[in-house]
Amino acid sequence: MTSIISKNQDKTIHYPYSTDNNIFQNLVGYANNQTKLYCEINHVSDRKLKGQIFTPPKIASFMAGLFISQNKKIRILDPGAGTGVLIAGICDRFIQENRRNLEISIHVYENDKKVLPFLKSTLEACKLALTEVDCPMDYQIFDNDFILHHAKIEQDGNCSVYSLDLKTRYDLIISNPPYYKLNKSSPEALALQKYVYGQPNIYAFFMLLSGMLLSETGEMIFITPRSFCSGLYYSKIRRWFLTTLTLDRLHLFETRKDLFVDDEILQENLIFHATSVLPTKEGKTFVSVSYDRQFTQYQELTVPSSDVAYCRGDDCYIRIPISKNDLKIIEIVDSWPQTLNTLGFEISTGPVVDFRALKHLRTTIENSNCVPLLWMHNIRGNDVEWSLDKNGKAKAIEVNPESKNLVVPTRNYVVLKRFTSKEQKKRVHAAVLNAEQFPEFEFIGLENHLNYIHKKRAAMTLDEAYGIAALLNTTIIDQYFRALNGNTQVNATDIRVVSMPDYEKIVAIGKLIRKRDSDSLSDCDEAILKVLKIKKDLVSN
Ligand SMILES: C[S@@+](CC[C@H](N)C(=O)[O-])C[C@H]1O[C@@H](n2cnc3c(N)ncnc32)[C@H](O)[C@@H]1O
Known part of the structure; x- marks a missing residue:
């Protein structure tokens, strides 16, 4: 059977092997x-x-x-x-x-x-x-x-x-x-x-x-x-x-x-x-x-x-x-002279993989060897709230010779969710783990769905921690990540490579955030742009 597969201006092309009466456009x-x-x-x-x-x-x-x-x-x-x-x-x-x-x-x-x-x-x-x-x-x-x-x-x-x-x-x-x-x-x-x-x-x-x-x-x-x-x-x-x-x-x-x-x-x-x-x-x-x-x-x-x-x-x-807006964002972020590394910080992934560490996980602080365990759901606004319960998830980890490599010293850190849902407004969600919240614990557990930023061989100050967390939570960084990454996962390597402003600016942002004592992440956008001398309309869509 013959059927027409294509019309090329003056010429009609015939195809002789068709198995049915289909006529194909091309x-x-x-x-x-x-x-x-x-x-x-x-x-x-x-x-x-x-x-x-x-x-x-x-x-x-x-x-x-x-x-x-x-x-x-x-x-x-x-x-x-x-x-x-x-x-x-x-x-x-x-x-x-x-x-x-x-x-x-x-x-x-x-x-x-x-x-x-x-x-x-x-x-x-x-x-x-x-x-x-x-x-x-x-x-x-x-x-x-x-x-x-x-x-x-x-x-x-x-x-x-x-x-x-x-x-x-x-x-x-x-x-x-x-x-x-x-x-x-x-x-x-x-x-x-x-x-x-x-x-x-x-x-x-x-x-x-x-x-x-x-x-x-x-x-x-x-x-x-x-x-x-x-x-x-x-x-x-x-x-x-x-x-x-x-x-x-x-x-x-x-x-x-x-x-x-x-x-x-x-x-x-x-x-x-x-x-x-x-x-x-x-x-x-x-x-x-x-x-x-x-x-x-x-x-x-x-x-x-x-x-x-x-x-x-x-x-x-x-x-x-x-969009043109994305381009401006890329240019602003690329113009920043530092990275986490050059500023003296490092980012790592939470070492506690729940199914591998099951025998060390506890639902409460059962004894003096137990320390708090933080998950993604413990990140609330700019801060960490350990008291939150979720679906019977363990709240503590017992520190013993086998698990001592799974915990980190209780210091100030910036903790970040590694995964966000498509519905969530921002790709990057960072919060400050303030060591003063956990005075009675020498160590703390960080679950594997969290990344954490720490200072190499020293403790982070609260100004540094709030400065970095607030910067990562800004609309400008969110838009940058959307151009960089099509999924809802934010990898440590992606954060490592992002440019950062100078140290003094980060500390200035940290001080400002602490003074404002604001829980709303977007509220901070304007103040941060001021410190970074970025015009507000460059960042809005
Ligand atoms: C995603 S499909 C795309 C098919 C077609 N090119 C299209 O665009 O509709 C990929 C094709 O590669 C074939 N394939 C899978 N592994 C292959 C391999 N190692 N070497 C050659 N072909 C492979 C699959 O059988 C499949 O037909």
Whole structure:
């Protein structure tokens, strides 16, 4: 049966292998139908296990629209192709733009045998459609693992030695990579060991290896979770990426719902376009944002690339300013000369992991060896309230030879929630742990969902503690973190890298807050801006 798949101005392209009477607007429509057919016979739970979340047609076309090369000879790769919708998007573009005499060579990887017939069908449709507009296209399907295909394993005595084997280079790599965790000792992780920190996720390996496979003027277009942009886990991959490639286009989906709604994945997602050109100081990045997969409420902004790809020493971050206001905030914070470290402070994570320390946890101060245990719910406003009860959670920890490393000396600290809920107004919530509240205890327990800031080899003064806590609680820092980090988790590494004002300013803020004795965090904003000599309207939305 013949059905029309595309109308190219004067030319109608016919596709002879259709299995039903569908009329497709374009090749993306054709591929999307392959996805539907595949999903009808393969259950969502099975697809999730394989990291199979297919790109909706609008997003596939949007991603294909980001490709900029006008070369005649183009080598294209989709490293985890599924039913081929992203390749279809690229082919649609060639047809819509009336490009002639292209020489297109396409490589796709797909390690799930069940999806291969659907992928082949899409690629055949693409080949046929392109042939009709005088663009010969060759494709090759690699039915194996994209990472392992590029890994070389050699034996050295009893040991296996892993390295990379980067055979072919590509002008365009387009991908919606699979998303699942890998074991640290898996062959994939061993092949990319240099870039692993903690438990790796395959999506970041797809990004990294693709970046390495780009030709000298190559481009890559990826849709990924935003999680690689900050935090410790992806730090080595991020560093390679930001020092080797130029991130010139970003699109942020500012939502935790809707994007891949059919598969109920709730993630903040990001589309990026990067080129294999070394980043320059003067470079610009084009940033856009939308609030759903229909690209409604679409906004765009051109920003200095150095505000997006931000490196401080070995730490590199991707910040995503989505308004002029965000840009101003980034510039103000970057202009501050210090960090916690240069000010003589350190941030650590609360050492008490409840399920590991169960035998030392107590519901009350049962004996003279017990000391208070603080959790996230004990942070109230600017202060810590230990007397609060919550769902029978332990209120104390017994100090004994086994648990003595789990407690810290009772001193002044700034304690921060590591997690906030999406509904909570601010990302960062800091409070002061005032040692005077706990005169009878030499030590104190801090649960693992808290971070705490302490002074290296000395005790923090209350002015220092209130100064740092109030600064971290300001709207300016909240807006900075929103540009830095798409989730509700605030890692110690992210706080460590944020610029801080000079010591005198922090102490001045601390004194001011203590004098005001205010419990409302936002009340402090104006006073802090005055100390920092920042105009009020710069920080308000
Ligand atoms: C998130 S889906 C995206 C599919 C398609 N590119 C799209 O945009 O709709 C990722 C695809 O990669 C495949 N995949 C998973 N792990 C892979 C691996 N190690 N090598 C090659 N393909 C893989 C999955 O089977 C799945 O079809």
